[in-house]
Amino acid sequence: MCKASDVIIVGLIFGLCFVIIHVDCEIFSAIEKLEQLFRSERIFIRELEKFAKTVDDDYIHRKLRAWKLEHNSINNTDIWRYITNPLNAFLMIKRSTTDIELIEKRFGKKSDEFLHNIRRLQPEALDLTGAVDGLLRLQFFYKLKTVDIANGIIDGVPTRSPLSIHDLFVIGEQALKVDETDYLALEYLSMVWKQLKQGLDVDNEINEENLILVLIHTYTRVSSNREALEMIKELKRKFPQTATMFSVTEKMLINELKKFNASSQNVLDPFANNFVHDGKYTDAKDRILNSQVCRGDEPKSTSKLYCRYASTNAFSQLARFKVEEANLEPYILLFIDVVSNDEIKFLKTASKQKQGPGTIRESSLLSSHRIAQVAWHYKYEHKFFRTLSRRIEDMTGLSQKTAEPLQTQNYGIGGHYSSHWDFYEKSEKPVKENGNRIATVLFYLSDVEKGGGTVFPFLNLRVLPRKGAAVFWHNLSPCGAYDFLTRHSACPVLLGSKWVANAWIREYDNEFRRPCFRDEMYDDKRREQMLYEQFY
Secondary structure, X not given: OOEEEEEEEEEEEOOEEEEEEEEEOOHHHOHHHHHHHHHHHHHHHHHHHHHHHXXXXXXXXXXXXXXXXXXXXXXXXXXXXXXXXHHHHHHHHHHHOHHHHHHHHHHHHHHHHHHHHHHHHOOOHHHHHHHHHHHHHHHHHXXXXXXXXXXXXXXXXEOOOOOOHHHHHHHHHHHOOOOOOHHHHHHHHHHHHHHHHOOOOOOOOOOHHHHHHHHHHHHHHOOOHHHHHHHHHHHHHHOHHHHHHXXXXXXXXXXXXXXXXXXXXXXXXXXXXXXXXXXXXXXXHHHXXXXXXXXXXOOOOOOOOOEEEEOOOHHHHHOOEEEEEEEOOOOEEEEEOOOOHHHHHHHHHHHHOOOEEOEOOOOOOEOOOEOEEEEEEOHHHOHHHHXXXXXXXXXXXXXXXXXXXEEEEEEOOOXXXXXXXXXXXXXXXXXHHHOOEEEEEEEEOOOOOEEOOEEEHHHOEEEOOOOOOEEEEEOEOOOOOEOHHHOEEEOOEEEOOEEEEEEEEEOOOOOOOOOOOHHHOOOHHHHHHHHHHHHO
């Protein structure tokens, strides 16, 4: 069900193996998959009821009551709202993986029949890591406080009951497997330690010795040497035999403290909103820049932008398109109400039958840069796709003869697409076949409750999803040079579900529809470097 495109073992520390995983799984990458899991949970509950009768154990009865209470509070009309809450989505995957592991550990062979009956419906372990990765991405992009997440609050709005101590531990533990989330891992694990000391682990699900070891590792990893030493002292007091392993580590940390006379943290702060501008691109800088635009930190002026009716040919003059200008240079338009509800319903149905994890352009590799399920649709498959192709030509005035197949996407937990350009490098194979991607049309097939905007960081432009609308822009100048200002990304979906469709238009057969002007020629590489110097 789930694959890891890149698993990097970073070390065996204190007897614990930690890895950084670039995650590419299925359940968390599309809301449609989560709906299937929600219905599978009903089978889990029925099987757990059977198991509870055979063991008559208080722990199992409490688990069963909690699971049934969660499901009984949701009627069939509210399922979609439930699963599009990222906290609920995470908890569904966690219940179906980690919680069942707890039952297996407690009851051993007694649970064999229960496990056999549900195993085929369970998500994979990496689906859990993917869900946590998405949750942490939302925290970073929208500056959500860990204490709010723990209390079921998203963007200031209470959305569910608070998370349990074990829920928080799983998030913290999984966060250590995701790149650049040490700070958040530490916040969750510290919260677990505090609650454990307050006696809130009523089901005895937290292994205290293991938690202390994980905290020592995490504090050391972020160079919080003083806090790491405090946890070693705690280990000595409660688990003296295990603590003997740390005599060398303790001396090293003490020497480090004497040397620097402070406990410094070397970690990516999720609430950092600035970076040192040195003209050099890094992924961390790009994430911060995109998150600023996703949140709308600096609203863009719209005083020179207009709405109008537009046409590109004789047919569209009879039924002109409603158009809103989103940006003037480069020119970016928003077409309103260009896809009907019935057409959207057809597109979604056709997509669900052939969706797969998103890849990056022509590569077959899965990528954590895009968390979505995608499907491709060819004009020969159905008359609707031929109709939509003609409509795109009417909208843009550009030939669809060499256009790529329509691509649909459904975004999952924290679903996003990292910043990128739609044009190809001129040496890439697709350019030699039908020319480069001269323009992009991005259709919105759903409204999104929170998040999910399309942002152009170099333009400080954010376009929010609007069902039935489409964004249009040129990726190349009339002379065929790259327009680097069109770099864009899909902001993570905070609440709700996001469906889009991409239409990429190629150069060939458009030579006379958008002729080249010699005076517009410029050095692509120099232009790219100038933008990096300006924004990074």
